[in-house]
Every structure is written in C-alpha cells, then in structure tokens.
Amino acid sequence: MNAPPPRDSFEAAPPGLPNPLPRPENEFADLERAWKPPRGIAFLTETNNNFVGLWYVGTALFFFIAAGIMALLMRAQLARPENSLVGHETYNQLFTMHGTVMMFLFAVPAVEAASVYLLPNIQAARDLPFPRLSAYAFWAYFFGGLFFLSSLFQGVAPNTGWFMYPPLTSTEFSPGVNADYWLLGIGFIEISAIAGAIEIIVGVMKTRAVGMSLNKLPVYSWAMLVFAVMIVIGFPAIILGTILLELERAFDWPFFIAARGGDSLLWQHLFWFFGHPEVYIIFLPAAGMVSMIVPSVAQTPLVGYRLVVLALIATGFLSFGLWVHHMFTTGLPKMSLGFFSAASAAVAIPSGIQVFAWIATIASGRMKLTTPALFIIGFLFIFTLGGLTGVMVAVAPFDWVAHDTYFVVAHLHYVLIGGMVFPLFSALYYWVPVASKRQLSERWGRWVFGLMFAGMNIAFFPMHIAGLIGMPRRVYTYQPGLGLDPYNLVSTLGAFMFAAGVALFLLDMLRNFRPGGENAGNVWRAPTLEWLPNGNYNTRSVPWIASRDPLWDQPNLPREVEQGRWYLPGTVTGRREALVTSPIEARPQYILVVPGPGWAHVLAAAFTAAFFALLTVKANYLALACGVAGIACVMWWLWQLDPGPLAPPADIGGGVVLPTYATGPGSHSWWAMAVLMVVCGMIYTCLVFSYLFLWLVNPTAWPPAGVSMAPGWAGLAGIGLYALSSLLIWLAYRRLGGPDHRPLVVPVLLAAALVPALAAGALGLWAELSVGLDPKGSAYGAAVTTMLAMQLLFVGIVVLMAGFTLARWWAGKIDRVRRSIFDNVSLFWHYTTGQGIVALVVIHGFPRLAGGL
Amino acid sequence: MERHRPTLRLLEATGGFLAWGAQFAILYMAVSVACARGWGSAKLLGLPALPAVIVLSTLAALAAAAALLLLGLKRRKDTGLTASQDFLNNVTILVSALSLVAIVYNALPGLLLPSCS
Numbered sequence: 001m002n003a004p005p006p007r008d009s010f011e012a013a014p015p016g017l018p019n020p021l022p023r024p025e026n027e028f029a030d031l032e033r034a035w036k037p038p039r040g041i042a043f044l045t046e047t048n049n050n051f052v053g054l055w056y057v058g059t060a061l062f063f064f065i066a067a068g069i070m071a072l073l074m075r076a077q078l079a080r081p082e083n084s085l086v087g088h089e090t091y092n093q094l095f096t097m098h099g100t101v102m103m104f105l106f107a108v109p110a111v112e113a114a115s116v117y118l119l120p121n122i123q124a125a126r127d128l129p130f131p132r133l134s135a136y137a138f139w140a141y142f143f144g145g146l147f148f149l150s151s152l153f154q155g156v157a158p159n160t161g162w163f164m165y166p167p168l169t170s171t172e173f174s175p176g177v178n179a180d181y182w183l184l185g186i187g188f189i190e191i192s193a194i195a196g197a198i199e200i201i202v203g204v205m206k207t208r209a210v211g212m213s214l215n216k217l218p219v220y221s222w223a224m225l226v227f228a229v230m231i232v233i234g235f236p237a238i239i240l241g242t243i244l245l246e247l248e249r250a251f252d253w254p255f256f257i258a259a260r261g262g263d264s265l266l267w268q269h270l271f272w273f274f275g276h277p278e279v280y281i282i283f284l285p286a287a288g289m290v291s292m293i294v295p296s297v298a299q300t301p302l303v304g305y306r307l308v309v310l311a312l313i314a315t316g317f318l319s320f321g322l323w324v325h326h327m328f329t330t331g332l333p334k335m336s337l338g339f340f341s342a343a344s345a346a347v348a349i350p351s352g353i354q355v356f357a358w359i360a361t362i363a364s365g366r367m368k369l370t371t372p373a374l375f376i377i378g379f380l381f382i383f384t385l386g387g388l389t390g391v392m393v394a395v396a397p398f399d400w401v402a403h404d405t406y407f408v409v410a411h412l413h414y415v416l417i418g419g420m421v422f423p424l425f426s427a428l429y430y431w432v433p434v435a436s437k438r439q440l441s442e443r444w445g446r447w448v449f450g451l452m453f454a455g456m457n458i459a460f461f462p463m464h465i466a467g468l469i470g471m472p473r474r475v476y477t478y479q480p481g482l483g484l485d486p487y488n489l490v491s492t493l494g495a496f497m498f499a500a501g502v503a504l505f506l507l508d509m510l511r512n513f514r515p516g517g518e519n520a521g522n523v524w525r526a527p528t529l530e531w532l533p534n535g536n537y538n539t540r541s542v543p544w545i546a547s548r549d550p551l552w553d554q555p556n557l558p559r560e561v562e563q564g565r566w567y568l569p570g571t572v573t574g575r576r577e578a579l580v581t582s583p584i585e586a587r588p589q590y591i592l593v594v595p596g597p598g599w600a601h602v603l604a605a606a607f608t609a610a611f612f613a614l615l616t617v618k619a620n621y622l623a624l625a626c627g628v629a630g631i632a633c634v635m636w637w638l639w640q641l642d643p644g645p646l647a648p649p650a651d652i653g654g655g656v657v658l659p660t661y662a663t664g665p666g667s668h669s670w671w672a673m674a675v676l677m678v679v680c681g682m683i684y685t686c687l688v689f690s691y692l693f694l695w696l697v698n699p700t701a702w703p704p705a706g707v708s709m710a711p712g713w714a715g716l717a718g719i720g721l722y723a724l725s726s727l728l729i730w731l732a733y734r735r736l737g738g739p740d741h742r743p744l745v746v747p748v749l750l751a752a753a754l755v756p757a758l759a760a761g762a763l764g765l766w767a768e769l770s771v772g773l774d775p776k777g778s779a780y781g782a783a784v785t786t787m788l789a790m791q792l793l794f795v796g797i798v799v800l801m802a803g804f805t806l807a808r809w810w811a812g813k814i815d816r817v818r819r820s821i822f823d824n825v826s827l828f829w830h831y832t833t834g835q836g837i838v839a840l841v842v843i844h845g846f847p848r849l850a851g852g853l
Numbered sequence: 854m855e856r857h858r859p860t861l862r863l864l865e866a867t868g869g870f871l872a873w874g875a876q877f878a879i880l881y882m883a884v885s886v887a888c889a890r891g892w893g894s895a896k897l898l899g900l901p902a903l904p905a906v907i908v909l910s911t912l913a914a915l916a917a918a919a920a921l922l923l924l925g926l927k928r929r930k931d932t933g934l935t936a937s938q939d940f941l942n943n944v945t946i947l948v949s950a951l952s953l954v955a956i957v958y959n960a961l962p963g964l965l966l967p968s969c970s
Contacts, residue, residue: 011935215940310947317870321877333888333969338962346958584859585937696889
C-alpha cells in the first residue's frame, strides 16, 4: 500500500487545537465552492449525501404511502363479509404488491436512505466514500420502483404473494407477465440495495471523525455496519433465487419442477435464507436509531453500550439460523425443525438485551415525553408484543396450527410496524431539525402518535383472534356467521385511524419541513455529531472526539468545528474531499477526492432500469440496446475515477500530513472490491448449494439416467487454464509494483491472461453441451448449465474490465502510482478464476465421488 | 493493535459466532442428508453416525468458542491495552460467552429428538 506510515495514536487528545485562528482568506469560500450543488436540471446530477439522502427518504415514504393505500383497499374489502369492493384477482395483486412494496421498496430503502443522509453527519465525515454509487443506488431504485408500481395500474401486477412460491409462480400456473414483473423488478432493486450496503460498510469503517475508534463508534453506525454485512450475506440468496425462477419461466429450465428432478422447496430455502434475516435487516437500523434517540431524550448516556454492540453482532449472526421457521409445515425432519426453533428462541436474547438497555437508559435519565420519545415508547410496547408472538410461532407445534392464518399476519405487523415504522417516525421527528429550518409540530406530533398507536393496535390486535378462530391469510372475502365479522370490522376501523395519523404527519411535513440553508439547530440538546453546525460540506472541519457523547463532553466543539480549528478545514485539491481514517482507531490515513456531480451514474441507472423493464415486457432487442447503453454509461462513469495524486501530501492541521491518494489493501476502493467479491461469492455459493440440494432430492442417480457427464480431462484442463490466467495477472501486478514507472509488460500480460480465462470458460460449457447436456431435460442439466453459464458471464465481465484497463493504460491513466483500477481488476480477476475452479471441481468431482449415493 | 493485523482482531471478536455458524451448518446438513438418504441409523466405527457427528461438531465448536473466551480473559490482564483494544477484547469475551450458550442450545434438539421422524 502507498498509504502513509503509521503515526501516533489518536486515542488521546491532541495537544491543542490543530488549526489556529484566523483562518486563511478564501479557505471557507473554496470549501463552499467545491460543495456547491449544480443548478437547474443539472441538480439531478448531484451526489452530495445531504441531497441524495433526502430524495431517497422522500421516495421511500412515497412507496410507504402507496403500499398503505393498498392496505386500506384490502381492509375496506374485508370490512364486512362477502363484500364486492374489489374482486379476487385485484385483491391477489393488492396483497402481493402491498407486501412486496412495503418490504422491498419501503423498508430496506428507507433505512438505507436514512443512513445515506445520517451516517456522514453522525460520523462528521464530509460524505460517504462513493457518493456516485449512493446516487446510482437511489436512481436505480427510483426508476425501477416506479416501473414496478406501474404494473398495478396496468392490471398485471404480481398476484402470487410476496414470497412468490413455485409451482404457483411457474409458467404453468402463472403464464402472464405478473410474476416476471416481480422477478426482474425486485431482482434489479436488490442490486441497488447491495450497492448501498457496500457504501455503508466502507463508510462506517473508513470515513469517521478522528479518534472515533470502535469503542466510541455511535451505536447507529454499528447497527448500519451489521445491517450492511447482513445484506451482503443474505441478499445474494434471493438474487440467485430470482435468477433461477426467471430462467425456469423464460427457458423451461426445471429447477423447481418435480417431474424433472426439481423441487419447489429449493425456492423456499433460497427465499427465506434472505427473507428471515430481512426482518432483522430492517429492524437493526431502527434499533440503531432508537439507541441514538433514547439517550438524547433521556439526557443520559446509553446504558450497556458494549452489551448493545454485542446484541447487534449476535442478532446479525443468529438471524441466519432462523429461515426454516417459515417452513415448519413443509415436512422437514423434526430434528431439523428443532435446530431452527432453538435458534429462533436464542435470537430473543440479543433483542431482549437491547430492550432492557433502552429501558435502563430511560429509567436512569429524565425523559421528556416529546414526540420522538412517544414513538419510542410505542415501539417498545408494540415490538415486545410482536416478539412474544414470535416466540410462540417459533414453537413448531404451535406454528402448525397458526400457519397461514391471520395470527401470523398480526404477528408480522406487530414486529414490522413496531420494530421499524415506529422507530422510523421517531427518527423523522427527531432528525428533521438537522435537515430543516423548522422542526415538526410537537402538538400535531402527539396526535400523529396517538392515532398511529391506537390505530395500529385496533387494526392488528383483533387479527390474533381472527387467526385463532381460523381465518386464513390472503382471502379476499369470508362468509358471515363464522365469528369473524366484528374482528374484521374493528381491524378496518383501526387501519383507517392509523392512516389518519400518517396523513396528519404528511400535512405537518408540508407545513414545516424546509430543507436547505440554516437548520433548526440542536433542539434536543443531543450529544452526537450530526448536531454540529453544518452545510453542504457537512462539517467545516473534522473534529477529534473524546467520547461517545462528544457534544456533552466537549461543549466548545460546535464553535471550534465551525471556525475551522479542527482537521481539514478547507479543500486541499480544490475538489470535494473526505478524510479517510483507519478502521479500528480512526487514525487519519489520507485525503480522498470524492467524485462530484455528473450525468454518467444517472444515465447508467436509467438505462439499467430500462433494460430490466423492457426485458419484463419481452421487448428483448430494445432491452439489449439499453443494456449496452447502461454498460457504456458505467464505463464513462468509471473513466473519470482514479485520478491519482492531485496534490502533494498536505497538512490537515496539527502537523498531520496526509497524501491525497492511496492504493492497496488499506484503501477505500480495495475494501469495496473485497465486499463486492463477498457478494459474488455468496451468489455462487447459493448456486452450489442449489446444485447440492437438487442432488439430495434426486436419490436414484446423479447425473440422472440417460444424462452423460463431460470427460474429466475437460475439467482438469479448465482448472489449469484458470490457474494460468491468475498467474499471469499476478505477474502483471508484481511488475507494476517494480521500479519501472510504466512497464510495457503489464498490458501484454493482462491481454495474455485473457486467453486462458476465455478458453477455460468456453471449454467448460462446450464440454457439457458436446455430450448432449440438456438444461431443459433435468434439474441436473439446468443446474450444471447455470453454473457454467454464470461463470462464463463472470469471464465476460473480466473481458470488459481488461479492455477498460488496457484503454486506460494507453491513455496514460495507469502507472506505478496511479493503479487503483488495475488493482481492483486484478482482485476481481483472481476471484473469477477461483470461482471457475470451484465450479469445475463441483461439476466434475462431486458426481464422480457421490453420484451413486 | 491496529498495526498488528486488524482483520485478525475483528475475526477474533466474531469468532464465537463463526463457530456457532459452522456447527449449525454441519448439524443441519448432516440431518438433512442422513434423513434424505435413509442413513439415520447408520453406524460409523461402531457408533451411531448421526449422534456422533452432532456431539463431535458441538464439542469442536464449544472448544473454539471457549479458546477465544480464555484468550480474551487472559488478554484482559494486559495493562498496556489501549481503549479500543480493550473494547475489542471485551467484545471477544462477550461474543464467545454468548456463542457458548447458542452452541449448546443448537445441540439440544440433536440430542433430545429422534433422528428422522
């Protein structure tokens, strides 16, 4: 790495403020100029988290309202028996879209959106490390989400439930495009979620206030870190699931068709391996918000900080051991159910730790019953009830009775509204003064809380009873005289009461939310850094912090920061910059020049969305054209990155001299590439799991009778070719680090490494097809073909990357120092060859070892 | 500490749950494969194979988590730790202690319930 040598610890207070007064003339003006947003239509190209974060939150709230209106329509339909307000087909689309939009277009994006806005402010960073990636994630979500929602107005919305179980979603039973809207639309939006997660991981680990070591990291940052890691591990399962189901629907590859060796339970495993952690994926950020708000409203430090961090980490792990508890009625062995039942009960421990920490903090302070505090109390009440019914349904025999009834509907709404919506509303009331000139009305806020709290309980508590009486989920009507009428009527009244609360909140937002310019200030006397005086650049200078509650322990900090007396009070390169810090101790490492506004990422998002949208409606050639345009825009975007050192190392204050460029394992881009490789690795691991699962459900023979295996030499040759390709890239990497500034052998080795990689990818697929492997004929054929085709796709990406790298070489944009792009390409290259070797070992080795078992 | 392999320190801090995850995966896969293939009553070296896998994987996971717990407790006596080092060490202790509970919890169904019913 070309990062600076280690310097002294920043855990202790620096000797005096690092920058003296008066500050040089123009220092502040230059900073403001660098962060000034573009005007007119070009404002849409802005990447600053303060703007993108607000757009993102606003869009998420729009989808919340849209899905809420769908819920009201459903409740109106169910208000009385045999109602005919909406027909069964429309009702099917409504409940599918309500669940899908709430989970994928509101809950996850809302917490990511909030973090895009909040994280840099809470960590006193100028921005997240990849602002264009955040903006791309937003625009992809914006375009993709609107397209997905439009399906409802065309009458072709998905109609098979938000978890899309095959065989109901197979071509045979769902021949229309409804399911394709879900698979392609949601699959695309998941990519946006992963882009956000990469940003958050690197942002939490690498862009913090000086001295904000892990023991001083705000709980919200911890929560977002665990959240993002969970997305990286969990979302690939559903991405792979959507790929397999779409392949089955488009090409008749029978992953889930039992007659040809497939199994619909494979979908359930893939879906719930994502789906259950998803609940915690949206709960943990909310819990992080609560851990920030509770100390502030109680005016006392959080009790049990270490235990709360432990709880976040524990939840992150344990939540991956729960997915089968959604499958208790599928006939799995009881011992297997027992493992998941045990983990489901165990995960209550960390949730309990957090609840007790919040209650203890409230008890040890003097909490004012402001609107954020009221929503916290509502959250504790509702979420705890949802948790208790969760422990009930974690007991398999009870679940066999309650499964697919309104009891489960009640449980999941208590968990999700209690665990996410109430904390989010608390957060909105709490943090609006950071972004707005005026805070929201406290008087209206009490009404909002009262209506939402009462409405929520009136709507959902009776559903427990309706479920226990036997009312099944997803029915568009019911007969009179079954004892369900009063419970449904009360639920409907509650739903409209809840909606009235949300409507009142929106009116208050219209009245009082005024972003831009001066904000309302630290109205809660809060202890954390987002309440520092701020502007488009976030904080004028990046402070050193002494504790987890810096504004309480360093009362002069706001003034000092605003005067520019802390680190990096201006701009060194004249561009937008962030301070990169080390992951554990938050020592300053280098000055990162962050990319600013541009059209490339906006157009890339629009074309990517158009690609998926056109694919959904089977306009394949147009889709292909948009796909190519999207890739071109990404290339255009990437071409502007990796500028190299734009200025010599600069003093950011107190004699701390930092470079303006860094490469290697400590750099932000290396971290991001490492996380991306974990995502890719998880997708492929899920594919290998699918292959092994299909082996398990095909006990007679693997490959099945009548299907031949490719010769073993093809596998061995492929492994050798991948290894050779990696070796050549490793040699190029070594030579670029040698004494020559631009050794010519590097592009030669890079180009040469393409040949064995391409040959191995093509050979793998050709060898199987040459012995007559038919992906339509059997689940084995489908799985093997998908493994090899996906590998070929990765090789294709490597080809694109190599072409891009060679072009940059010839443009003089890669050399011994300026090499981030080359390093990232070489990392991805090794990953691809490694994945290819794993694929060949599994495809050629496993059947020979275990095929007859 | 940071200059001395921060990745290793972070791995230590989460190692207890990694052991839990490995045990969980082994138990679930072993039961799934054994029951799907009718090997629920199979013997390995004269011992019932499935219970043996459950006990051995549980003991291995417990040993790993306990080793991390002991490492953390031992390191706690080191007075030269900085605040962030001390914090990470405490996380290691807490995580490995809680993971011991989770590992035992995992094993209970394997020891109490019949294999493939």
